[in-house]
Amino acid sequence: MKFIKIPSIVITRLSIYAKNLELLDQKGVEVVSSVRLADICGINPAQIRKDLAYFGQFGVRGVGYYVTELLFEIKKILGLDKEWRLGLVGVGNLGWALLRHAQLVDKGYTFVAAFDRKPKRIGLKIGDIEIAPLEDIGRMVKKKGIEIGVIAVKPRWAQNGADLLVRAGVCGILNFAPVQLQCPAHIFVENIDFSLKFDVLCYRLTSSKSRRHRIRSRLGG
Amino acid sequence: MKFIKIPSIVITRLSIYAKNLELLDQKGVEVVSSVRLADICGINPAQIRKDLAYFGQFGVRGVGYYVTELLFEIKKILGLDKEWRLGLVGVGNLGWALLRHAQLVDKGYTFVAAFDRKPKRIGLKIGDIEIAPLEDIGRMVKKKGIEIGVIAVKPRWAQNGADLLVRAGVCGILNFAPVQLQCPAHIFVENIDFSLKFDVLCYRLTSSKSRRHRIRSRLGG
DNA sequence: GTATGTGAAACCGTTCACAGCA
Protein backbone atom coordinates (compact mmCIF):
# COMPACT_ATOMS: atom_id res chain seq x y z
CA MET A 1 0.00 0.00 0.00
CA LYS A 2 1.38 3.37 -1.05
CA PHE A 3 0.76 6.60 0.80
CA ILE A 4 0.04 8.61 -2.30
CA LYS A 5 -3.24 10.43 -2.65
CA ILE A 6 -5.16 9.13 -5.62
CA PRO A 7 -7.07 11.66 -7.73
CA SER A 8 -10.82 11.09 -7.97
CA ILE A 9 -10.58 10.94 -11.73
CA VAL A 10 -8.43 7.82 -11.44
CA ILE A 11 -11.03 6.15 -9.24
CA THR A 12 -13.75 7.14 -11.70
CA ARG A 13 -11.82 5.48 -14.49
CA LEU A 14 -11.24 2.34 -12.43
CA SER A 15 -15.00 2.12 -12.12
CA ILE A 16 -15.30 2.41 -15.90
CA TYR A 17 -12.69 -0.32 -16.38
CA ALA A 18 -14.60 -2.55 -13.97
CA LYS A 19 -17.84 -1.98 -15.84
CA ASN A 20 -16.29 -2.98 -19.17
CA LEU A 21 -14.26 -5.86 -17.75
CA GLU A 22 -17.53 -7.23 -16.39
CA LEU A 23 -18.94 -7.22 -19.92
CA LEU A 24 -15.82 -8.90 -21.35
CA ASP A 25 -15.94 -11.47 -18.57
CA GLN A 26 -19.57 -12.25 -19.34
CA LYS A 27 -18.64 -12.72 -23.00
CA GLY A 28 -16.00 -15.23 -21.95
CA VAL A 29 -13.01 -13.09 -22.97
CA GLU A 30 -10.06 -14.27 -20.86
CA VAL A 31 -7.28 -11.82 -21.69
CA VAL A 32 -7.35 -8.18 -22.68
CA SER A 33 -4.55 -5.76 -23.58
CA SER A 34 -4.47 -2.17 -22.42
CA VAL A 35 -4.94 -1.13 -26.05
CA ARG A 36 -8.09 -3.19 -26.44
CA LEU A 37 -9.55 -2.10 -23.11
CA ALA A 38 -8.62 1.50 -23.86
CA ASP A 39 -10.44 1.28 -27.15
CA ILE A 40 -13.58 -0.03 -25.45
CA CYS A 41 -13.50 2.62 -22.73
CA GLY A 42 -12.56 5.47 -25.05
CA ILE A 43 -9.37 6.20 -23.07
CA ASN A 44 -5.64 6.28 -23.84
CA PRO A 45 -3.88 2.90 -23.23
CA ALA A 46 -1.01 4.46 -21.29
CA GLN A 47 -3.57 6.05 -19.02
CA ILE A 48 -4.99 2.68 -18.09
CA ARG A 49 -1.54 1.29 -17.32
CA LYS A 50 -0.68 4.37 -15.25
CA ASP A 51 -3.94 4.20 -13.35
CA LEU A 52 -3.36 0.56 -12.45
CA ALA A 53 0.25 1.31 -11.50
CA TYR A 54 -1.02 3.34 -8.55
CA PHE A 55 -2.14 0.08 -6.98
CA GLY A 56 0.27 -2.60 -8.19
CA GLN A 57 1.24 -4.71 -11.15
CA PHE A 58 -1.69 -6.66 -12.51
CA GLY A 59 -0.61 -7.49 -16.06
CA VAL A 60 1.68 -9.95 -17.77
CA ARG A 61 4.20 -8.46 -20.21
CA GLY A 62 3.77 -9.72 -23.72
CA VAL A 63 0.30 -11.01 -22.85
CA GLY A 64 -1.99 -8.43 -21.29
CA TYR A 65 -4.39 -8.63 -18.34
CA TYR A 66 -6.41 -11.65 -17.28
CA VAL A 67 -9.94 -10.30 -17.29
CA THR A 68 -11.39 -12.14 -14.29
CA GLU A 69 -8.33 -11.45 -12.19
CA LEU A 70 -8.10 -7.75 -13.04
CA LEU A 71 -11.81 -7.29 -12.43
CA PHE A 72 -11.43 -8.94 -9.03
CA GLU A 73 -8.50 -6.70 -8.13
CA ILE A 74 -10.23 -3.50 -9.20
CA LYS A 75 -13.34 -4.40 -7.25
CA LYS A 76 -11.19 -5.00 -4.21
CA ILE A 77 -9.47 -1.64 -4.66
CA LEU A 78 -12.79 0.16 -5.00
CA GLY A 79 -14.24 -1.66 -2.04
CA LEU A 80 -16.90 -3.40 -4.14
CA ASP A 81 -15.99 -6.76 -2.62
CA LYS A 82 -18.50 -6.18 0.16
CA GLU A 83 -22.14 -5.14 0.54
CA TRP A 84 -22.67 -1.48 1.33
CA ARG A 85 -25.66 -0.51 3.43
CA LEU A 86 -27.38 2.68 2.35
CA GLY A 87 -30.02 4.87 3.93
CA LEU A 88 -32.15 7.11 1.75
CA VAL A 89 -33.29 10.53 2.88
CA GLY A 90 -36.14 11.80 0.74
CA VAL A 91 -38.46 9.41 -1.07
CA GLY A 92 -39.72 11.70 -3.81
CA ASN A 93 -39.53 10.78 -7.48
CA LEU A 94 -35.74 10.67 -7.54
CA GLY A 95 -35.44 8.82 -4.24
CA TRP A 96 -37.98 6.30 -5.43
CA ALA A 97 -36.02 5.75 -8.64
CA LEU A 98 -32.82 5.19 -6.65
CA LEU A 99 -34.50 2.61 -4.40
CA ARG A 100 -35.54 0.67 -7.47
CA HIS A 101 -32.33 1.10 -9.42
CA ALA A 102 -31.26 -2.42 -10.30
CA GLN A 103 -27.69 -1.52 -11.26
CA LEU A 104 -26.89 -0.30 -7.76
CA VAL A 105 -28.07 -3.60 -6.32
CA ASP A 106 -25.90 -5.52 -8.80
CA LYS A 107 -22.86 -3.63 -7.58
CA GLY A 108 -23.53 -4.44 -3.96
CA TYR A 109 -25.28 -1.29 -2.81
CA THR A 110 -28.32 -2.12 -0.71
CA PHE A 111 -30.83 0.38 0.63
CA VAL A 112 -31.79 -0.81 4.09
CA ALA A 113 -33.86 2.17 5.19
CA ALA A 114 -35.66 5.19 3.80
CA PHE A 115 -36.75 8.39 5.49
CA ASP A 116 -39.10 11.21 4.58
CA ARG A 117 -40.43 14.47 5.99
CA LYS A 118 -43.96 14.07 4.72
CA PRO A 119 -46.33 12.31 7.14
CA LYS A 120 -48.40 10.78 4.36
CA ARG A 121 -45.38 8.84 3.09
CA ILE A 122 -44.48 7.36 6.49
CA GLY A 123 -45.25 3.68 6.71
CA LEU A 124 -45.34 3.05 2.96
CA LYS A 125 -43.43 -0.06 2.03
CA ILE A 126 -41.08 -0.45 -0.93
CA GLY A 127 -39.90 -4.03 -1.02
CA ASP A 128 -38.48 -4.76 2.43
CA ILE A 129 -38.19 -1.12 3.39
CA GLU A 130 -40.76 0.87 5.30
CA ILE A 131 -40.50 4.63 5.03
CA ALA A 132 -39.68 6.14 8.42
CA PRO A 133 -39.77 9.74 9.71
CA LEU A 134 -36.57 11.79 9.84
CA GLU A 135 -36.54 11.51 13.64
CA ASP A 136 -35.75 7.81 13.26
CA ILE A 137 -32.49 8.40 11.38
CA GLY A 138 -30.38 8.36 14.55
CA ARG A 139 -31.85 5.10 15.78
CA MET A 140 -32.06 3.31 12.43
CA VAL A 141 -28.50 4.10 11.33
CA LYS A 142 -27.25 2.13 14.34
CA LYS A 143 -29.91 -0.58 14.18
CA LYS A 144 -29.52 -1.28 10.46
CA GLY A 145 -25.80 -0.60 10.23
CA ILE A 146 -26.14 2.16 7.63
CA GLU A 147 -22.75 3.26 6.30
CA ILE A 148 -23.74 5.67 3.54
CA GLY A 149 -26.50 8.24 3.50
CA VAL A 150 -28.09 9.23 0.20
CA ILE A 151 -29.73 12.63 0.11
CA ALA A 152 -32.53 13.07 -2.43
CA VAL A 153 -34.58 15.84 -0.87
CA LYS A 154 -35.30 19.35 -2.14
CA PRO A 155 -32.28 21.71 -1.94
CA ARG A 156 -33.86 23.53 0.98
CA TRP A 157 -33.86 20.41 3.20
CA ALA A 158 -30.53 18.89 2.16
CA GLN A 159 -28.36 20.41 4.89
CA ASN A 160 -30.79 19.28 7.55
CA GLY A 161 -30.70 15.76 6.15
CA ALA A 162 -26.91 15.81 6.12
CA ASP A 163 -26.78 17.02 9.74
CA LEU A 164 -29.06 14.21 10.87
CA LEU A 165 -27.01 11.61 8.99
CA VAL A 166 -23.72 12.91 10.37
CA ARG A 167 -25.03 12.99 13.92
CA ALA A 168 -26.29 9.45 13.45
CA GLY A 169 -22.81 8.35 12.52
CA VAL A 170 -22.70 7.61 8.78
CA CYS A 171 -19.23 7.88 7.23
CA GLY A 172 -20.21 8.95 3.73
CA ILE A 173 -22.89 10.97 1.98
CA LEU A 174 -24.08 10.99 -1.60
CA ASN A 175 -25.81 14.27 -2.19
CA PHE A 176 -28.22 14.61 -5.11
CA ALA A 177 -29.36 18.07 -4.04
CA PRO A 178 -27.73 20.99 -5.87
CA VAL A 179 -26.27 22.60 -2.76
CA GLN A 180 -22.81 22.66 -1.19
CA LEU A 181 -23.24 20.76 2.08
CA GLN A 182 -21.36 21.82 5.21
CA CYS A 183 -20.05 18.68 6.89
CA PRO A 184 -17.23 17.88 9.31
CA ALA A 185 -13.92 17.10 7.59
CA HIS A 186 -14.01 13.40 8.44
CA ILE A 187 -17.21 12.84 6.47
CA PHE A 188 -16.81 11.95 2.80
CA VAL A 189 -19.26 13.72 0.56
CA GLU A 190 -19.86 13.15 -3.14
CA ASN A 191 -22.15 15.51 -5.00
CA ILE A 192 -24.27 14.43 -7.92
CA ASP A 193 -25.92 17.40 -9.59
CA PHE A 194 -27.03 16.29 -12.98
CA SER A 195 -28.49 19.63 -13.92
CA LEU A 196 -24.85 20.72 -14.37
CA LYS A 197 -24.57 18.30 -17.27
CA PHE A 198 -27.74 19.68 -18.78
CA ASP A 199 -26.14 23.12 -18.69
CA VAL A 200 -22.89 21.92 -20.25
CA LEU A 201 -24.80 20.37 -23.12
CA CYS A 202 -26.90 23.48 -23.43
CA TYR A 203 -23.75 25.60 -23.71
CA ARG A 204 -22.23 23.30 -26.36
CA LEU A 205 -25.38 23.51 -28.44
CA THR A 206 -25.59 27.26 -28.04
CA SER A 207 -21.96 27.96 -28.86
CA SER A 208 -21.87 25.53 -31.78
CA LYS A 209 -24.43 27.63 -33.58
CA SER A 210 -21.94 30.45 -34.02
CA ARG A 211 -18.56 28.74 -33.63
CA ARG A 212 -17.12 25.31 -34.29
CA HIS A 213 -16.29 23.34 -31.17
CA ARG A 214 -16.57 19.62 -31.44
CA ILE A 215 -15.61 18.46 -28.01
CA ARG A 216 -17.42 15.43 -26.69
CA SER A 217 -17.26 14.51 -23.07
CA ARG A 218 -16.06 11.05 -22.36
CA LEU A 219 -16.55 10.52 -18.68
CA GLY A 220 -19.89 10.24 -17.03
CA GLY A 221 -20.15 11.52 -13.60
CA MET B 1 -16.53 36.32 -29.42
CA LYS B 2 -13.23 34.54 -29.03
CA PHE B 3 -12.23 31.44 -30.95
CA ILE B 4 -10.78 29.65 -27.95
CA LYS B 5 -12.16 26.31 -26.94
CA ILE B 6 -13.58 26.43 -23.45
CA PRO B 7 -12.95 23.44 -21.17
CA SER B 8 -16.07 21.68 -19.88
CA ILE B 9 -14.95 22.25 -16.33
CA VAL B 10 -15.20 26.01 -16.86
CA ILE B 11 -18.77 25.63 -18.10
CA THR B 12 -19.61 23.43 -15.12
CA ARG B 13 -18.34 26.13 -12.79
CA LEU B 14 -20.30 28.83 -14.61
CA SER B 15 -23.38 26.76 -13.89
CA ILE B 16 -22.41 26.67 -10.22
CA TYR B 17 -21.88 30.42 -10.17
CA ALA B 18 -25.30 30.91 -11.77
CA LYS B 19 -26.95 28.70 -9.17
CA ASN B 20 -25.44 30.66 -6.29
CA LEU B 21 -25.95 34.05 -7.90
CA GLU B 22 -29.62 33.14 -8.21
CA LEU B 23 -29.75 32.58 -4.44
CA LEU B 24 -27.96 35.86 -3.74
CA ASP B 25 -30.30 37.66 -6.11
CA GLN B 26 -33.33 36.23 -4.33
CA LYS B 27 -31.92 37.43 -1.01
CA GLY B 28 -31.65 40.92 -2.45
CA VAL B 29 -27.82 41.04 -2.50
CA GLU B 30 -26.83 43.56 -5.17
CA VAL B 31 -23.06 43.29 -5.36
CA VAL B 32 -20.71 40.39 -4.76
CA SER B 33 -16.91 40.18 -4.87
CA SER B 34 -15.06 37.23 -6.36
CA VAL B 35 -13.82 36.40 -2.84
CA ARG B 36 -17.33 36.22 -1.43
CA LEU B 37 -18.72 34.23 -4.36
CA ALA B 38 -15.69 31.93 -4.24
CA ASP B 39 -16.32 31.30 -0.58
CA ILE B 40 -19.95 30.38 -1.24
CA CYS B 41 -19.07 28.08 -4.15
CA GLY B 42 -16.03 26.53 -2.46
CA ILE B 43 -13.72 27.69 -5.26
CA ASN B 44 -10.63 29.89 -5.52
CA PRO B 45 -11.43 33.58 -6.24
CA ALA B 46 -8.83 33.84 -9.02
CA GLN B 47 -10.47 30.88 -10.68
CA ILE B 48 -13.78 32.69 -10.87
CA ARG B 49 -12.16 35.77 -12.37
CA LYS B 50 -10.25 33.64 -14.90
CA ASP B 51 -13.39 31.71 -15.84
CA LEU B 52 -15.31 34.91 -16.47
CA ALA B 53 -12.38 36.37 -18.41
CA TYR B 54 -12.96 33.76 -21.12
CA PHE B 55 -16.15 35.60 -22.00
CA GLY B 56 -15.56 39.25 -21.21
CA GLN B 57 -15.24 41.79 -18.40
CA PHE B 58 -18.26 41.71 -16.14
CA GLY B 59 -16.96 43.29 -12.96
CA VAL B 60 -16.16 46.75 -11.66
CA ARG B 61 -12.70 47.23 -10.13
CA GLY B 62 -12.81 48.26 -6.51
CA VAL B 63 -16.47 47.22 -6.32
CA GLY B 64 -17.16 43.65 -7.47
CA TYR B 65 -19.89 42.17 -9.65
CA TYR B 66 -23.47 43.31 -9.84
CA VAL B 67 -25.39 40.14 -9.03
CA THR B 68 -28.39 40.52 -11.34
CA GLU B 69 -26.22 41.62 -14.23
CA LEU B 70 -23.64 38.84 -13.85
CA LEU B 71 -26.38 36.23 -13.51
CA PHE B 72 -27.98 37.53 -16.69
CA GLU B 73 -24.68 37.38 -18.56
CA ILE B 74 -23.82 33.86 -17.39
CA LYS B 75 -27.27 32.60 -18.35
CA LYS B 76 -26.80 34.12 -21.77
CA ILE B 77 -23.40 32.46 -22.14
CA LEU B 78 -24.79 29.06 -21.10
CA GLY B 79 -27.78 29.43 -23.39
CA LEU B 80 -30.24 29.45 -20.50
CA ASP B 81 -31.94 32.55 -21.87
CA LYS B 82 -34.28 30.37 -23.94
CA GLU B 83 -36.56 27.37 -23.42
CA TRP B 84 -35.02 24.04 -24.36
CA ARG B 85 -37.31 21.32 -25.66
CA LEU B 86 -36.47 17.82 -24.47
CA GLY B 87 -37.65 14.38 -25.47
CA LEU B 88 -37.37 11.52 -23.00
CA VAL B 89 -36.56 7.98 -24.10
CA GLY B 90 -37.41 5.48 -21.39
CA VAL B 91 -40.11 6.21 -18.81
CA GLY B 92 -38.98 3.85 -16.05
CA ASN B 93 -38.37 5.03 -12.51
CA LEU B 94 -35.53 7.34 -13.46
CA GLY B 95 -37.27 8.70 -16.54
CA TRP B 96 -40.37 9.38 -14.48
CA ALA B 97 -38.30 11.24 -11.89
CA LEU B 98 -36.73 13.39 -14.60
CA LEU B 99 -40.13 14.28 -16.06
CA ARG B 100 -41.25 15.53 -12.67
CA HIS B 101 -38.00 17.23 -11.73
CA ALA B 102 -39.01 20.78 -10.85
CA GLN B 103 -35.51 22.20 -10.95
CA LEU B 104 -35.12 21.39 -14.64
CA VAL B 105 -38.34 23.24 -15.40
CA ASP B 106 -37.13 26.27 -13.43
CA LYS B 107 -34.02 26.42 -15.58
CA GLY B 108 -36.00 26.38 -18.79
CA TYR B 109 -35.78 22.70 -19.72
CA THR B 110 -39.17 21.40 -20.83
CA PHE B 111 -40.00 17.81 -21.68
CA VAL B 112 -42.37 17.92 -24.62
CA ALA B 113 -42.50 14.19 -25.40
CA ALA B 114 -41.73 10.81 -23.85
CA PHE B 115 -41.16 7.45 -25.48
CA ASP B 116 -41.07 3.88 -24.21
CA ARG B 117 -40.56 0.35 -25.51
CA LYS B 118 -43.17 -1.27 -23.30
CA PRO B 119 -46.67 -1.43 -24.83
CA LYS B 120 -48.39 -1.19 -21.46
CA ARG B 121 -46.87 2.24 -20.87
CA ILE B 122 -47.95 3.68 -24.24
CA GLY B 123 -50.75 6.19 -23.92
CA LEU B 124 -50.19 6.97 -20.24
CA LYS B 125 -50.28 10.69 -19.58
CA ILE B 126 -47.89 12.61 -17.34
CA GLY B 127 -49.06 16.20 -17.23
CA ASP B 128 -49.34 17.33 -20.86
CA ILE B 129 -47.25 14.49 -22.19
CA GLU B 130 -48.56 11.22 -23.52
CA ILE B 131 -46.10 8.34 -23.67
CA ALA B 132 -45.52 7.31 -27.29
CA PRO B 133 -43.83 4.26 -28.83
CA LEU B 134 -40.21 4.45 -29.99
CA GLU B 135 -41.37 4.38 -33.62
CA ASP B 136 -42.83 7.84 -33.13
CA ILE B 137 -39.49 9.44 -32.25
CA GLY B 138 -38.76 10.45 -35.87
CA ARG B 139 -42.12 12.09 -36.34
CA MET B 140 -42.41 13.70 -32.91
CA VAL B 141 -38.94 15.26 -32.90
CA LYS B 142 -39.96 17.31 -35.93
CA LYS B 143 -43.52 17.96 -34.80
CA LYS B 144 -42.63 19.06 -31.28
CA GLY B 145 -39.31 20.71 -32.14
CA ILE B 146 -37.26 18.53 -29.80
CA GLU B 147 -33.67 19.74 -29.55
CA ILE B 148 -32.27 17.45 -26.85
CA GLY B 149 -32.86 13.75 -26.32
CA VAL B 150 -32.62 12.32 -22.81
CA ILE B 151 -31.85 8.61 -22.60
CA ALA B 152 -33.04 6.85 -19.44
CA VAL B 153 -33.41 3.26 -20.65
CA LYS B 154 -31.58 0.12 -19.56
CA PRO B 155 -27.95 -0.04 -20.79
CA ARG B 156 -28.89 -2.67 -23.33
CA TRP B 157 -31.31 -0.35 -25.17
CA ALA B 158 -29.37 2.90 -24.92
CA GLN B 159 -27.54 2.72 -28.26
CA ASN B 160 -30.79 1.98 -30.06
CA GLY B 161 -32.40 5.00 -28.40
CA ALA B 162 -29.46 7.18 -29.41
CA ASP B 163 -29.64 5.98 -33.03
CA LEU B 164 -33.34 6.82 -33.24
CA LEU B 165 -32.77 10.26 -31.74
CA VAL B 166 -29.88 11.02 -34.07
CA ARG B 167 -31.80 9.88 -37.12
CA ALA B 168 -34.71 12.05 -35.99
CA GLY B 169 -32.42 15.07 -35.96
CA VAL B 170 -31.77 16.03 -32.34
CA CYS B 171 -28.53 17.98 -31.81
CA GLY B 172 -27.70 16.85 -28.30
CA ILE B 173 -28.10 13.81 -26.09
CA LEU B 174 -28.02 13.40 -22.33
CA ASN B 175 -27.27 9.79 -21.60
CA PHE B 176 -28.13 8.36 -18.18
CA ALA B 177 -27.26 4.80 -19.22
CA PRO B 178 -23.83 3.55 -18.18
CA VAL B 179 -22.61 2.84 -21.71
CA GLN B 180 -20.35 4.69 -24.13
CA LEU B 181 -22.67 5.71 -26.99
CA GLN B 182 -21.46 5.68 -30.58
CA CYS B 183 -22.76 8.82 -32.25
CA PRO B 184 -21.73 10.92 -35.27
CA ALA B 185 -19.19 13.62 -34.43
CA HIS B 186 -21.64 16.47 -34.91
CA ILE B 187 -23.88 15.24 -32.09
CA PHE B 188 -23.11 16.51 -28.60
CA VAL B 189 -23.33 13.83 -25.95
CA GLU B 190 -23.11 14.26 -22.19
CA ASN B 191 -22.98 11.17 -20.01
CA ILE B 192 -24.45 11.06 -16.52
CA ASP B 193 -23.54 7.82 -14.78
CA PHE B 194 -24.15 8.40 -11.12
CA SER B 195 -23.06 4.92 -10.11
CA LEU B 196 -19.52 6.20 -10.76
CA LYS B 197 -19.96 8.59 -7.84
CA PHE B 198 -21.16 5.76 -5.63
CA ASP B 199 -17.93 3.92 -6.45
CA VAL B 200 -15.75 6.94 -5.74
CA LEU B 201 -17.34 7.34 -2.33
CA CYS B 202 -17.03 3.63 -1.73
CA TYR B 203 -13.31 3.82 -2.50
CA ARG B 204 -12.79 6.80 -0.20
CA LEU B 205 -14.49 5.00 2.66
CA THR B 206 -12.56 1.81 2.01
CA SER B 207 -9.15 3.45 1.74
CA SER B 208 -9.72 5.74 4.72
CA LYS B 209 -9.98 2.73 6.97
CA SER B 210 -6.29 1.98 6.47
CA ARG B 211 -4.85 5.30 5.34
CA ARG B 212 -5.56 8.97 5.88
CA HIS B 213 -6.93 10.75 2.87
CA ARG B 214 -9.15 13.67 3.49
CA ILE B 215 -10.08 14.75 0.02
CA ARG B 216 -13.60 15.95 -0.48
CA SER B 217 -14.99 16.42 -3.93
CA ARG B 218 -16.28 19.82 -4.65
CA LEU B 219 -17.94 19.66 -8.00
CA GLY B 220 -21.12 17.82 -8.70
CA GLY B 221 -21.38 16.13 -12.00
C1' DG C 1 -8.43 51.79 -0.46
C1' DT C 2 -10.41 47.97 -2.77
C1' DA C 3 -11.43 44.46 -6.07
C1' DT C 4 -10.94 43.21 -10.90
C1' DG C 5 -8.24 41.43 -14.87
C1' DT C 6 -4.19 39.00 -16.28
C1' DG C 7 0.76 37.53 -17.18
C1' DA C 8 3.77 34.33 -14.95
C1' DA C 9 4.65 30.44 -11.98
C1' DA C 10 3.35 26.31 -9.91
C1' DC C 11 0.99 22.28 -10.07
C1' DC C 12 -1.13 18.22 -11.87
C1' DG C 13 -2.79 14.92 -15.12
C1' DT C 14 -1.96 12.93 -19.76
C1' DT C 15 0.72 11.08 -23.37
C1' DC C 16 4.98 9.56 -25.31
C1' DA C 17 8.58 6.47 -25.87
C1' DC C 18 11.24 2.93 -24.51
C1' DA C 19 13.32 -0.28 -21.09
C1' DG C 20 12.08 -4.62 -19.09
C1' DC C 21 10.19 -8.98 -19.17
C1' DA C 22 7.21 -13.16 -20.62
Add this chain to the structure above:
DNA sequence: TGCTGTGAACGGTTTCACATAC
Protein backbone atom coordinates in the same frame (compact mmCIF):
# COMPACT_ATOMS: atom_id res chain seq x y z
C1' DT D 1 7.90 -10.58 -30.79
C1' DG D 2 4.42 -8.33 -27.94
C1' DC D 3 2.68 -5.90 -24.21
C1' DT D 4 3.35 -4.09 -19.59
C1' DG D 5 5.41 -0.71 -16.46
C1' DT D 6 7.42 3.78 -15.99
C1' DG D 7 10.63 7.98 -16.34
C1' DA D 8 10.44 12.03 -19.03
C1' DA D 9 8.12 15.37 -21.91
C1' DC D 10 4.09 17.67 -22.73
C1' DG D 11 -0.10 20.22 -22.21
C1' DG D 12 -3.52 22.22 -19.57
C1' DT D 13 -5.60 24.02 -15.30
C1' DT D 14 -5.02 26.37 -10.94
C1' DT D 15 -2.99 29.70 -8.12
C1' DC D 16 -0.16 33.62 -7.24
C1' DA D 17 0.93 38.33 -7.46
C1' DC D 18 0.52 42.69 -9.15
C1' DA D 19 -0.70 46.29 -12.50
C1' DT D 20 -4.94 48.54 -13.43
C1' DA D 21 -9.07 50.91 -12.74
C1' DC D 22 -12.93 52.67 -9.95
